[in-house]
Amino acid sequence: xxxxxxIIGGGAAGLMAACGAAGYFGNAGSAQTTVVLEKMPRPxxxxxxxxxxxxxxxxxxxxxxxxxxxxxDRNFLHHAFFNLTPxxxxxxxxxxxxxxxxxxxxxxxPASYKASDIVDALERAATKAGAKIECGKEVKSIAQEDYTVxxxxxxxxxxxxxxxxxxxxxxxxxxxxxxxYAFAEDLGHSIKTCFPSLTALxxxxxxxxxxxxxxxxxxxxxxxxxxxxxxxxxxxxxxxxCSLKNVGVTLTNTKDTLRxxxxxxxxxxxxxxxxxxxxxxxxxxxxxxxxxHLRLIIDLKPGIEEARLAAKIQAPTxxxxxxxxxxxxxxxxxxxxxxxxxxxxxxxxxAPKALAKALKEWTFDICGFVxxxxxxxxxxxxxxxxxxxxxxxxxxxxxxxxxxEVLDIDCDTGGYNLQCAFCTGYLxxxxxxxxxxxxxx
Ligand SMILES: Cc1cc2nc3c(=O)[nH]c(=O)nc-3n(C[C@H](O)[C@H](O)[C@H](O)COP(=O)(O)OP(=O)(O)OC[C@H]3O[C@@H](n4cnc5c(N)ncnc54)[C@H](O)[C@@H]3O)c2cc1C
Numbered sequence: 001x002x003x004x005x006x007i008i009g010g011g012a013a014g015l016m017a018a019c020g021a022a023g024y025f026g027n028a029g030s031a032q033t034t035v036v037l038e039k040m041p042r043p044x045x046x047x048x049x050x051x052x053x054x055x056x057x058x059x060x061x062x063x064x065x066x067x068x069x070x071x072x073d074r075n076f077l078h079h080a081f082f083n084l085t086p087x088x089x090x091x092x093x094x095x096x097x098x099x100x101x102x103x104x105x106x107x108x109x110p111a112s113y114k115a116s117d118i119v120d121a122l123e124r125a126a127t128k129a130g131a132k133i134e135c136g137k138e139v140k141s142i143a144q145e146d147y148t149v150x151x152x153x154x155x156x157x158x159x160x161x162x163x164x165x166x167x168x169x170x171x172x173x174x175x176x177x178x179x180x181y182a183f184a185e186d187l188g189h190s191i192k193t194c195f196p197s198l199t200a201l202x203x204x205x206x207x208x209x210x211x212x213x214x215x216x217x218x219x220x221x222x223x224x225x226x227x228x229x230x231x232x233x234x235x236x237x238x239x240x241x242c243s244l245k246n247v248g249v250t251l252t253n254t255k256d257t258l259r260x261x262x263x264x265x266x267x268x269x270x271x272x273x274x275x276x277x278x279x280x281x282x283x284x285x286x287x288x289x290x291x292x293h294l295r296l297i298i299d300l301k302p303g304i305e306e307a308r309l310a311a312k313i314q315a316p317t318x319x320x321x322x323x324x325x326x327x328x329x330x331x332x333x334x335x336x337x338x339x340x341x342x343x344x345x346x347x348x349x350x351a352p353k354a355l356a357k358a359l360k361e362w363t364f365d366i367c368g369f370v371x372x373x374x375x376x377x378x379x380x381x382x383x384x385x386x387x388x389x390x391x392x393x394x395x396x397x398x399x400x401x402x403x404x405e406v407l408d409i410d411c412d413t414g415g416y417n418l419q420c421a422f423c424t425g426y427l428x429x430x431x432x433x434x435x436x437x438x439x440x441x
Contacts, residue, residue, distance in 0.1 A: 003035045005432045006149060006159035007131075008139045009180065010038030011046055012418055013404025013425030014165035015122040015133075016084075019092075020429025021163075022129035028437055034131040034429075037151065038175070039138035044119045045174040046167065050418065055115035056107045057093075057100075058086040058422070059415035065106075069412040070420070071197070071282055076384040077409065077420060080392065083430075084423040086415075096121035107415045139166075142183050147399060161399045161432040163392075165425055168378025168405040169194060180406035181381065188396040190383045192408040195289055196369060197282040198376035200270030201296065202226045203364035206236040207271070224288040226368035228270050238342045239267040242335055243274065248299035251280045253292040258283045262302065267339070270370045272296065278413050282379055285369045298362040300332065300340075310356035324348065324355075331359065377417055381408040391431035392424055399435075403428040 005021040007014045014036055022034040036043070047055060059066060063081055067074040084092075090100045090108060098121045099111040110117045126133060138152040147159045166180030181191050202209070209226045232240055243266045250260045259280055266274035273281075284294055301309055313327065324347060328337035341347065344358050372378070382402050386395050394400040403424035411417045 001035075001155075001157045002033075003157050003159045004032040004436050005034045005161050005163065005429065006147075006157055007034070007036045007163040007165055007429070008142075008149070008183070009165035009167060009175075009404075009406075010036045010040075010043030010133055010135070011165060011167050011176070011404065012044060012122075012421035013167070013406075013428075014038070014163070015044060015126050016422045016425035017163045017165055017401075017403055017429035017432075018126035018131035018133070019122070019129055020426040020431075021433040022126060022131040022429075024430045024433035025437075026130050028433075030437060032433065032436055034129075034433070035157065036126065036131060036133045037137040037139055037149070037157070038133060038135045039152075040175040041135055043123055043133055043135060046171060046176060047119050047122075047418070048115050049171065049174065050115055051109065053115050054109050054113040055118045056109055056413075056415040056418070057118055058089050058108045058419040060086045060090070060102055060106045060108055066416065066419075069414060069416045071379070071410050071412065072408055073384050076387075076389045077424070079390045080423040080427040081419075084426045086419055089419065089422055092125070093118065093121050096125050105414055139179065139183070142187065144187055144397070159399075160436055161401065163401040163403060163425075163428050163432055164382075164406055165402075165404050165428070166406050168381065169372040170196065170375045170378050172372065176405070178378070180402075184382045184402060184406065187394070187400055189386050189394065189402075192380040192383050194378050194380035195285050196371050196375035197285060197379040197410050198278045198413055199281045199285065199374065200228070200268060200273040200370040201277060201281055201284050201294075201366050202271035202368045202370065203239075203296070204367045205233055206239065207231070208233055209368065224285070224368040225371040226271075228370045228374040232269060235342060239339045240269055242267045242339050244298065244300070244336065246302070247276070248302035249276045249280060250297045250299070251284055252295045252297065253287055258287065258294075265298070270374060272364070272366075275413060278376065281369065281375075282410070284366060286379075288366070288369060294366040296364045296366055298364075300336075300359045300362055306356050306360050309359060310352040313352040313355055327355070376413065377410045378405055379408075379410045381406055384408050391435075392428035393431060393435070401428040401432050 025032045149157045164180045167176035169178040208231045251258045261276045263276040265276045404421040
């Protein structure tokens, strides 16, 4: 089958690429073809699980406030962002009958809080614009000479332009298994080393992370990946479920402070996550992979200096209420007090100075991280220096376009990742269609 714009991957970026390409052809009154090949039985499986099923699809911050949340080359995204701003994305969905609400932190959701409404709207928009979405089509290879694409069922497509929108490696059960990195590499691109980001960090002694043989693996023999499904230890059980609000968190290696954040943090069955945990995870995973020994230090009382905190603790001890659980209950929510004591075995007597220090520096050695099986995004990917930022076209393979998470783009949580997938996809689609019509005229 001959196709004008062939999009590999029907996720967030691929569906918006279809809207961009088919929409451009439609506006020009031309009958060129746009086809999306999606390997799963339905498109955009990953969007269905975003924002815990509610889909935080964009963030309405201005570029100046949005761009610091992009953890890679933010200038690369400048043009794509202004071509499809968060406000335009909201309008685009409204045209498809999906109203939005904006919550704390400028995060936008569908008013129904149903991720399925976003998927349906994108699918509807792409089809209405004239794109054909073919599901159950797993692309296996792309021939460099003539852009013939072969699927696992043996069908072939010969394309004038190809858009790779295959996503990253996280949650492989949604279809994102990193196939696009190999396609891009085959077509001459370089891939920046990939690693999991926005993921749980695992404290030492939190998970029963022994090898399958029942042996604890010595440091250096494993790369830091600790599977999410491994059981919790007794300590992990005590901490799991604790949610800390408005705490200060510092990530350090043996020498330096890597990053300090302020906000909320959760202990889960994976390890330490929540908004602050996730924000720190990118630097943490990268450092662990480089062999660093990491520590995470939680300041449970960021609003008060250590000396003043010690003085505050002094008072109840003088009143005779000198039992640790009693004192801690006054200082911390009940569940957290218990977990705190479990990790500070030396704190048997309520020595105010030692207790104040422990509250200001609740310290965890980090021994690993949860991997692609449950991380939110993949850091690394196709080197963006090899892609033209005004079109998303490859500088290496003419007629090839790349968009979304397959590129070396990753952001903080808050709707930034989907916005980047949508806007790079839309620009790639429009640019591919434009190039075809330009060649024809
Ligand atoms: C649990 C979770 C929650 C998240 N929550 C949010 C959130 O609330 N807000 C936010 O902004 N971001 C969120 N993200 C991140 C966001 O979902 C991704 O950044 C975004 O989906 C990337 O879009 P993409 O189109 O590049 O890739 P994907 O959405 O991964 O789509 C890639 C598509 O390509 C298909 N594909 C892959 N290989 C092939 C092949 N060989 N042949 C054919 N098809 C193929 C896949 O099946 C898939 O459908 C979340 C991610 C996860 C895992």
